[in-house]
Amino acid sequence: MCTVALLVQLSGLVLEASQPPTATPQHRFLSLYERIAQQEKDQPGYMTRRAKDSKEAANAAWLAGKWACDVTVFATPTTPERKGGPPEEQELVNDANGDLFDVKRGGDGVTRAPYLFFDPRALRWVAPMGDAVGWGVLTSPAWQGSTLVLSGHVSIMGSQTDLRQTITRVGKEKYTILNEEATPEGRWVRLDWYECGRKSK
DSSP: OOHHHHHHHHHTOOOOOOOOOOSSOSSOOOOHHHHHHHHHHHSTTGGGOOGGGSGGGGGGGGGOEEEEEEEEEOOOSSSOOEEOSSOEEEEEEEOTTSOEEEEEEETTEEEEEEEEEEETTTTEEEEEEESSSEEEEEEESOOBTTEEEEEEEEEETTEEEEEEEEEEEOSSSEEEEEEEEEOTTSOEEEEEEEEEEEOOO
């Protein structure tokens, strides 16, 4: 007698026969590639769509250039308001698709990190973060006039939070960034504020 049968007999339990798993469930999961293939079938050209084909991509073209940003960290109940020190230098460049990259120049050469781009398939603006200080992604459906409000779940210095970032163009030579954090009750609390002015070449 097998061990399982013996245990059942000793315990006095009556087990109902279980149904064997089926390879064809009623609602089969469609894989990533199947979903993409279906999108191409429904929308010819879906696979080759580019951000530069969209008018949305032009909304952020003005961000290309060199900027100097003054940072203010807002006061909390236990810490005072403070300035971020010397202006943070920022160099943003567009690529052929209209995507914006943050360029860093240093002793080891030049690096480019994605800063802001429009996803023409998801129809969303995307601001990725990816280094040891902060990682995650913020997204937004569209610009509202001169303002883009992005939000998402990110990690900053190892502390995870729901972040909202509001980018606002203020004339041709200035823009601002307001970062806010969601509280457990759903309120938004201001974290810091960037005032960025365009640098002369």
